[in-house]
Amino acid sequence: MIGIIDYGAGNLHSVLKAIKQLGYNTKLITKASDHTDEITRLILPGVGNAKVAMDVLNSTGLSDYLNGRVSEGTPLLGICLGMQLLLEKSEEGNVPCLGFLKGTVPEFTDVSEKIPHMGWNQVKDVQNHFLFENIPDETDFYFVHSYFAKPENQKDILGETNYGINFASVIGNSQVMGVQFHPEKSGKYGIQLLDNYCKQGDK
Amino acid sequence: MLRKRIVPAIDVLNDQAVKYVQFRNPTIIGDPAELGKKYTEDGADELIYLDTTASLKNQDLKLEWIQRVAEQVNIPFSVIGGVRTVEDFKNLLRAGADKVGVNSAAVQRPELLKEAADIYGKQCVVLGLDAMPIYNDNEEIIRWEVYTHSGYEKTGLDVVEWAQQAAELGAGEIICTSIHKDGMKNGYDVALIKLLSEKVNIPIIASGGAGKIEHIEEVFSEGKADAALVASMIHYGDYTIGEIKSYLQTKNINVRLT
Numbered sequence: 471m472i473g474i475i476d477y478g479a480g481n482l483h484s485v486l487k488a489i490k491q492l493g494y495n496t497k498l499i500t501k502a503s504d505h506t507d508e509i510t511r512l513i514l515p516g517v518g519n520a521k522v523a524m525d526v527l528n529s530t531g532l533s534d535y536l537n538g539r540v541s542e543g544t545p546l547l548g549i550c551l552g553m554q555l556l557l558e559k560s561e562e563g564n565v566p567c568l569g570f571l572k573g574t575v576p577e578f579t580d581v582s583e584k585i586p587h588m589g590w591n592q593v594k595d596v597q598n599h600f601l602f603e604n605i606p607d608e609t610d611f612y613f614v615h616s617y618f619a620k621p622e623n624q625k626d627i628l629g630e631t632n633y634g635i636n637f638a639s640v641i642g643n644s645q646v647m648g649v650q651f652h653p654e655k656s657g658k659y660g661i662q663l664l665d666n667y668c669k670q671g672d673k
Numbered sequence: 674m675l676r677k678r679i680v681p682a683i684d685v686l687n688d689q690a691v692k693y694v695q696f697r698n699p700t701i702i703g704d705p706a707e708l709g710k711k712y713t714e715d716g717a718d719e720l721i722y723l724d725t726t727a728s729l730k731n732q733d734l735k736l737e738w739i740q741r742v743a744e745q746v747n748i749p750f751s752v753i754g755g756v757r758t759v760e761d762f763k764n765l766l767r768a769g770a771d772k773v774g775v776n777s778a779a780v781q782r783p784e785l786l787k788e789a790a791d792i793y794g795k796q797c798v799v800l801g802l803d804a805m806p807i808y809n810d811n812e813e814i815i816r817w818e819v820y821t822h823s824g825y826e827k828t829g830l831d832v833v834e835w836a837q838q839a840a841e842l843g844a845g846e847i848i849c850t851s852i853h854k855d856g857m858k859n860g861y862d863v864a865l866i867k868l869l870s871e872k873v874n875i876p877i878i879a880s881g882g883a884g885k886i887e888h889i890e891e892v893f894s895e896g897k898a899d900a901a902l903v904a905s906m907i908h909y910g911d912y913t914i915g916e917i918k919s920y921l922q923t924k925n926i927n928v929r930l931t
Contacts, residue, residue, distance in 0.1 A: 480793065480794070480797070483743070483767075483769065484743065484771075487743070487744065488747065517794060517796070518793075518794050519794070583675070584876060584899070585874070586795065586796055586845065588796060588845070588846065588876055589675050589676060589678055589718070589876070589899070590676040590678065590718055590929045591674065591675050591676065592674070610676060610929045612748065612749060614796040632674060633674075633675060652749075654747065655747060655748055655749045656747070656748070657713065657747055657748055657931065658747070660747065
């Protein structure tokens with residue numbers, strides 16, 4: 471069963487719909503007591519402001535819940551803002567984040583391109599991570615963001631995208647991972663990526 | 674590199690996808706969700722639904738078809754038409770729309786853009802902007818003015834100034850429709866799109882006038898548009914989205930091929 475963290479994120483329902491359509495059982499988690507032992511993987515969706523999101527996660531106890539599950543070894547996938555929150559700190563509101571991965575989240579400032587980075591862009595698989603299984607390299611995914619992940623360790627960069635600069639569009643390791651784009655809005659390969667994440671657990 | 678987007682526009686009346694002939698006589702061309710799914714499979718990068726249902730009595734009906742689109746379509750889609758309040762944004766986003774477009778209501782009360790962006794983020798606030806050129810005595814275009822209410826009301830606002838103000842307030846994207854080009858099939862207003870693309874730092878979707886595949890190339894290469902809206906070209910079966918994109922690729926326009 472896939473647990474989806476429900477803290478009012480704008481893309482919650484499209485993520486939920488996509489996971490259900492793939493045939494997985496899902497459970498929305500609004501507080502720690504919603505947890506059941508059937509949950510084998512977690513997803514942290516997200517759209518919007520990092521500070522607002524962290525305030526909600528902290529005040530609802532969901533930050534503690536995620537900390538607990540991740541230290542127990544439960545896999546976690548962050549999507550868009552949910553990915554940025556996996557790092558230690560975001561410059562958006564200068565807020566401390568979950569810190570499952572070392573690094574920060576700066577704003578796009580040195581690029582000559584329009585902000586937000588909005589639309590389809592290619593992702594280069596740099597580590598042959600299982601998230602990219604059955605997805606051609608440099609496939610396009612749909613992005614909408616103004617801040618980007620800057621992991622401290624090169625080994626935490628799983629995918630890269632160019633938007634004036636090369637930035638980390640997929641980060642993590644075999645347990646905690648995040649994608650800057652919206653797989654739930656990226657057509658068939660986006661759905662494939664979600665399936666790749668979920669199928670590591672059970673249906 | 675970021676791709677140039679091809680965005681089909683689908684008119685919706687009540688809960689049916691329709692085609693207008695000379696802005697009148699709607700004929701049903703299918704179900705909004707099924708048509709959206711088909712265009713997605715053909716390679717559309719995003720969809721725009723223009724809800725032309727006027728009556729407020731149809732609010733529930735409106736949300737029902739949007740929910741069906743959200744169920745069946747796995748690329749982003751915008752809904753435009755009749756949005757007046759932050760409450761309208763909430764209802765449309767909750768029904769599953771990724772972006773909400775606002776046109777006349779933003780001219781009447783520009784703060785609406787800021788209110789919506791503060792709550793939902795700029796990425797889901799789309800400004801619909803209808804433009805008409807103003808000519809001097811030598812019939813040269815001197816500037817463009819904003820029109821509202823489907824092109825019936827002149828506002829006196831300068832298009833570039835309004836676009837810049839809207840971007841400042843919270844619009845994340847602009848769909849610019851050239852009223853005098855719409856339905857004429859003789860090409861986009863490339864000069865206007867170029868001007869907007871240069872003066873405004875948010876993506877510009879060019880709308881109005883596409884009749885031939887070359888027009889799309891022109892609005893990307895000369896007009897510097899971020900996205901091109903296509904309607905009758907694909908609804909009538911003259912071209913498929915796949916054909917349009919293959920052509921653009923041969924002209925070195927950076928498009929996503931599926």
